[in-house]
Amino acid sequence: MNNESPLRVENLSMRYRRGLLRHGHQALDSVSLEVGRGQVFGLLGPNGAGKTTLIKVLLGLAVGWSGRAELFGEPANHRAARNRVGYLPESHRLPPYLTGRKTLELFGMMCGRDRRWLRERIPVWLEKVDMTRDADRKIREYSKGMQQRVGLAAALVHEPDLVFLDEPTDGVDPVGRAAIREVIAELRQRGTTVFLNSHLLLEVERMCDQIVILDKGRILKQGSLEQLTNDTGTVRVVLASEPPPDLRVRLAERELSVDGLGLEFLGEQPEVDLVVDQLRAAGCSIRSIEREKNDLEDVFIDLVQGSGVKQ
Amino acid sequence: MSDYRRSNVARALLADAVAQVLDNKVFRILAVLSALIVALTFAIGFREDSIWLLGGLREYFYEDLFSFFGATMPVGGTTQQEAVISFLQKLFVDYLAGYVGILFCIGATAFFVPAMLEKGFADTLFSKPVSRWSLLLSRYLAALLFIAFLSAFLVGGMHLGLSISSGYSDPSFLWSAITLVYLFALISSFSVLFGTFTRSTVAALLLTFAAYGVTTGVHNAWIPIQMGRELGAFDELEKSREEGRSNEVADTFIDGLIATAETLHYILPKTVDAKYITADLRDQVISDPEEARARSERRSRRGAGGDDDSAEAADSKAGGRASQGRRSADLDPWTWYETKVGWDASLPFNFGFSIASSLVFVGAALGLAWLRLRRISF
Numbered sequence: 088m089n090n091e092s093p094l095r096v097e098n099l100s101m102r103y104r105r106g107l108l109r110h111g112h113q114a115l116d117s118v119s120l121e122v123g124r125g126q127v128f129g130l131l132g133p134n135g136a137g138k139t140t141l142i143k144v145l146l147g148l149a150v151g152w153s154g155r156a157e158l159f160g161e162p163a164n165h166r167a168a169r170n171r172v173g174y175l176p177e178s179h180r181l182p183p184y185l186t187g188r189k190t191l192e193l194f195g196m197m198c199g200r201d202r203r204w205l206r207e208r209i210p211v212w213l214e215k216v217d218m219t220r221d222a223d224r225k226i227r228e229y230s231k232g233m234q235q236r237v238g239l240a241a242a243l244v245h246e247p248d249l250v251f252l253d254e255p256t257d258g259v260d261p262v263g264r265a266a267i268r269e270v271i272a273e274l275r276q277r278g279t280t281v282f283l284n285s286h287l288l289l290e291v292e293r294m295c296d297q298i299v300i301l302d303k304g305r306i307l308k309q310g311s312l313e314q315l316t317n318d319t320g321t322v323r324v325v326l327a328s329e330p331p332p333d334l335r336v337r338l339a340e341r342e343l344s345v346d347g348l349g350l351e352f353l354g355e356q357p358e359v360d361l362v363v364d365q366l367r368a369a370g371c372s373i374r375s376i377e378r379e380k381n382d383l384e385d386v387f388i389d390l391v392q393g394s395g396v397k398q
Numbered sequence: 399m400s401d402y403r404r405s406n407v408a409r410a411l412l413a414d415a416v417a418q419v420l421d422n423k424v425f426r427i428l429a430v431l432s433a434l435i436v437a438l439t440f441a442i443g444f445r446e447d448s449i450w451l452l453g454g455l456r457e458y459f460y461e462d463l464f465s466f467f468g469a470t471m472p473v474g475g476t477t478q479q480e481a482v483i484s485f486l487q488k489l490f491v492d493y494l495a496g497y498v499g500i501l502f503c504i505g506a507t508a509f510f511v512p513a514m515l516e517k518g519f520a521d522t523l524f525s526k527p528v529s530r531w532s533l534l535l536s537r538y539l540a541a542l543l544f545i546a547f548l549s550a551f552l553v554g555g556m557h558l559g560l561s562i563s564s565g566y567s568d569p570s571f572l573w574s575a576i577t578l579v580y581l582f583a584l585i586s587s588f589s590v591l592f593g594t595f596t597r598s599t600v601a602a603l604l605l606t607f608a609a610y611g612v613t614t615g616v617h618n619a620w621i622p623i624q625m626g627r628e629l630g631a632f633d634e635l636e637k638s639r640e641e642g643r644s645n646e647v648a649d650t651f652i653d654g655l656i657a658t659a660e661t662l663h664y665i666l667p668k669t670v671d672a673k674y675i676t677a678d679l680r681d682q683v684i685s686d687p688e689e690a691r692a693r694s695e696r697r698s699r700r701g702a703g704g705d706d707d708s709a710e711a712a713d714s715k716a717g718g719r720a721s722q723g724r725r726s727a728d729l730d731p732w733t734w735y736e737t738k739v740g741w742d743a744s745l746p747f748n749f750g751f752s753i754a755s756s757l758v759f760v761g762a763a764l765g766l767a768w769l770r771l772r773r774i775s776f
Contacts, residue, residue, distance in 0.1 A: 143776065148525060150774070170527040174525040179518050184417055197528055199403050
């Protein structure tokens with residue numbers, strides 16, 4: 088296997104044009120990103136941000152884009168590249184006339200895999216998505232959650248090196264969601280690159296190594312979870328016992344107040360060291376110290392609202 | 399890790415096409431109807447002089463049956479057995495399957511392409527490492543499989559039933575199955591074309607029916623024009639033009655109509671020729687040259703494809719005089735057309751040209767559909 092990047096996009100733009108006058112809207116605007124091998128890559132953005140369009144360009148489902156888009160070093164929409172890719176679209180539909188098992192076989196064979204090879208693996212994938220019991224029922228008899236789980240297995244049955252999952256837990260019950268998270272974790276362990284598109288920030292937070300926030304076709308921010316959810320500057324100290332009154336006075340002189348057993352202040356590392364020294368010198372036992380961080384939701388809302396204001 | 403193999407993709411597309419056809423409700427209904435017809439040919443035996451029910455359990459003589467309905471026994475080169483059996487073959491295969499069945503099949507398969515292009519399903523399908531052309535072609539072939547299964551079952555089953563129960567074997571009848579598939583292949587190309595452009599089953603269905611109507615109409619208009627040309631029907635018109643007696647507006651209109659019919663005839667698939675091709679192929683299968691000649695003559699006498707007008711009907715049109723029957727048939731464009739067409743005929747009447755030009759149309763329709771499909775963003 089080559090060391091090429093599973094996914095690379097440079098200055099990718101796409102404008103949907105409709106109607107006689109060819110009016111349209113800019114779905115993607117000079118997007119550039121690269122996904123490393125074995126990463127779980129999260130794509131976040133409000134509705135209409137261009138997340139699904141980006142996936143569709145990469146899979147050859149959208150036409151009329153400009154820029155550069157590659158999968159495994161091959162131009163996007165190249166059939167050879169798609170052979171190594173699995174895709175679970177948002178609101179997907181599976182052939183209603185097939186059973187779950189036959190659907191996996193069909194999709195696996197459409198990716199060029201042998202029937203015999205597939206028949207060994209299909210039961211394993213059905214088990215992973217908890218669909219063994221209903222595998223021989225027709226798709227048209229499945230609930231939305233069941234279709235989602237079979238859809239996920241169908242996207243993975245040919246054992247691709249890169250998987251695009253567009254809202255994979257949509258319509259799935261909490262147990263099913265846990266099973267899907269487990270599958271994604273397993274994929275990561277196996278070195279499969281996962282490109283996850285989800286509205287559920289908690290899921291992205293739990294599963295992704297790298298995150299991109301997209302809005303109105305532009306990348307607003309990208310980086311690891313650590314990089315995105317930066318410090319707010321606030322430090323929280325929890326004491327094991329009430330501080331003595333003279334310490335309260337000394338802290339008040341520095342405009343710090345103790346609320347019960349908690350102490351909260353804004354400061355960099357020297358400030359933190361100073362406070363800790365004072366507490367310890369006064370014989371206070373410290374239970375915990377932590378820096379407050381933005382959670383992904385705060386970052387996301389700030390960025391998207393900020394982008395809206397700028398626009 | 400299993401490697402990518404193109405043959406696996408082809409197998410998958412074929413399996414999907416078969417599954418889609420077998421799941422289709424209209425297909426099942428038509429299969430049941432075909433099974434009933436086939437069962438009838440097993441249950442009822444048409445012997446030399448009588449009809450046998452369930453292997454001879456009951457017997458009814460033709461003469462009694464005809465007289466019961468106040469009709470006279472047909473006379474001529476055919477035996478009663480052959481007359482009844484060819485009537486049944488025509489009724490069930492040429493009329494029921496060839497007209498009604500084909501329309502049902504169009505209705506049942508028109509959704510194949512629009513369904514493939516529906517949001518959600520298209521994303522899944524077109525993201526696979528399969529070209530758009532292959533997917534389009536697989537849907538077209540699925541439609542052909544649909545009719546191929548049904549016609550093979552109906553024609554093959556009837557042939558077997560008639561051979562066993564009636565002791566009458568006519569292998570030339572088997573050509574009808576191939577012709578049904580050929581006819582459907584021509585019409586189904588419209589369905590694929592319109593299905594790709596409109597992405598709507600209803601629109602594709604209505605447009606296909608309309609196109610089938612136009613194609614048949616154009617061909618049926620072209621035949622009398624050619625006959626008129628050959629028999630000098632336009633001479634009077636030309637003469638009046640030369641003498642300045644004609645109306646210029648009317649002339650332009652008539653010329654325009656003729657030119658349109660002729661142009662469209664050469665462009666559109668020649669669906670009407672299917673029955674003439676079948677009749678000719680059936681004659682060629684007959685091993686006995688005498689019998690083949692007799693059949694061909696009978697066909698020629700009966701009129702277009704042997705099904706529109708009987709020789710008697712032709713006689714009655716001409717005033718009921720048998721001697722004028724032939725002349726009447728000569729004035730019938732479809733009888734005239736039947737005498738003109740053949741494998742060795744001149745280009746406009748040549749079966750090879752008819753098939754080749756129709757297949758070119760099918761290729762062009764599928765090519766246009768593919769060009770459209772390439773431009774679709776899902």
